[in-house]
Amino acid sequence: MSSIRDVARRAGVAISTVSKALNGYPNVSEETRVKVNEAVKELNFTPNPIASALSSKKAGRVALLIRLNTKTQAVDEINMQYLSGAINRAVERRLDVVTVFFSMIRGWNAGEIEDYFRSQGVEGIIIYGMGKQDEVLHGLIERQRFKIVAVDAPAENASTSCVQIDHEQAQYEVARRTVLENGGRSILYLAGKPDGYVTQERLSGMQRLAREEKISLLVRAGDFSEKKARELTFRYARAYDAIVCASDLMAIGAMRALQEMDIFRPVCGFDGITLMGYAGMQMNTVKQDFYRISRRAMDEMGRLLEGGTGRKLILDHKIVRMQYQDVIC
Numbered sequence: 001m002s003s004i005r006d007v008a009r010r011a012g013v014a015i016s017t018v019s020k021a022l023n024g025y026p027n028v029s030e031e032t033r034v035k036v037n038e039a040v041k042e043l044n045f046t047p048n049p050i051a052s053a054l055s056s057k058k059a060g061r062v063a064l065l066i067r068l069n070t071k072t073q074a075v076d077e078i079n080m081q082y083l084s085g086a087i088n089r090a091v092e093r094r095l096d097v098v099t100v101f102f103s104m105i106r107g108w109n110a111g112e113i114e115d116y117f118r119s120q121g122v123e124g125i126i127i128y129g130m131g132k133q134d135e136v137l138h139g140l141i142e143r144q145r146f147k148i149v150a151v152d153a154p155a156e157n158a159s160t161s162c163v164q165i166d167h168e169q170a171q172y173e174v175a176r177r178t179v180l181e182n183g184g185r186s187i188l189y190l191a192g193k194p195d196g197y198v199t200q201e202r203l204s205g206m207q208r209l210a211r212e213e214k215i216s217l218l219v220r221a222g223d224f225s226e227k228k229a230r231e232l233t234f235r236y237a238r239a240y241d242a243i244v245c246a247s248d249l250m251a252i253g254a255m256r257a258l259q260e261m262d263i264f265r266p267v268c269g270f271d272g273i274t275l276m277g278y279a280g281m282q283m284n285t286v287k288q289d290f291y292r293i294s295r296r297a298m299d300e301m302g303r304l305l306e307g308g309t310g311r312k313l314i315l316d317h318k319i320v321r322m323q324y325q326d327v328i329c
Contacts, residue, residue: 002043004119005112010039015112019119061096062086062301063122065137067129068101077273078290082128082151085294093302098122102129110139114146123147124301126294130155131195147304149297153197160310163297165317167198170286171205171270174319175244176213178268178284184241185215190222190229190254192246202246202270216240222250229253234261243267248276251283272320287318 008015013032021028021036039045064086066079083099090097098120105113113136117125124147130137131153141148144159152164179187189206192199203219210217218236222229222245229250234257237243243258243265245251251269258265269276272287293315300313 002045004045005108005116006043007036007039007045008115010043011035015115016119017115060094060123060305061098061121062090062124062126062298062305063117063120064097064099065105065125065127066099066101068103077275078271079128081290082294085291086126086298089295089298093298095298095302095305096121108136110136110143113137113140114143117146124149124305126151126297126301127153127155128294130197131193132197133195147301149301149304151293151297154312156310156312158309159304161300161304161313163293163300163313163315164198165286165288165293165315167201168205168208170317170319171202171244171246172209173205174268174270174284174286175206175209177319178244178266179209179215179242180213182242182266184266186240186242187215187217188232188236188240188243189217189219190232190243190245190250191219192222192224194221199246206244222246222253224249226250226253230257233257237261237265238263241265245269247271248273248285251285252276255281255283272318282321284319284321287320289315 004015004018008018011018013036017028017032018036021033064083066082068076068079087097105116108116126149127137128151130150140146141150141155141157141160144157146159148155148160150160150162153162155162175187187206187210191203206217206219209215218240220232220236222232224247226249229245230253233243233254237258243254245254245267248269248271251267252275255267258267267283269283269285272285276283276285296313296315304310
């Protein structure tokens, strides 16, 4: 099935121009309108009436650009909380919202992404899960054509704010509590994805703890994967006193592996997702309120749309020991 992007390429125009031509905008030349209509016929493209209606709305639309975790069978609780918080707050602030997934714009350059969002009437974008290698998104931020709020990425300029917790301090606190209360002197640390901004921040917290307490630290990339954490635990756990994980999914994988190995090592996670309550053993974790973080991100977007200047917001976190009674309802 052909898309509006295909039509734009066939006609040799921008995606936003296709949208304007199909919706009867007056500032489109007759020559361009003919080229677009010919491309539509050749590709048998059927415009989405809902999208067309949305694109003609007034300003104030915010796009939620989100990266879904497709490498786990567990429910993507974090992103669902993000979406829920942002949408509920947008309704309260009378802002229009559309959801866009990273997979939808994979392979596009900054100009194509900009044209697409413009064609949808988008003025602001909240980005969840942007990594260091997402160069196109960094380019979009640098161009400052949209108001942008980056969640868990240190992007900041006149049109861009970032919202996050203090990941370095949070990792330091949960690891210190878990390791020192058990008398450990060596740590197996399962880090996240090398591309992630939070990965480096959390690793910095671990390195600070190791320096201060003179603790031996082995770092391995667990990629936020329960399966990979399980494999790394089988390989290294016997030689270390504790296992610190940069996500709860990895902590669950590590704990299950320890049970199969029939050995005990204290394990802690990061995020505070509901699944931790079903892990079988209580573990310390960093509790992030993703719903509240996303509401704050939407509030910050509202401020930017009203003329505010970009800034960095650091929200609070808690160190908790999750158990089954905490998650049942």
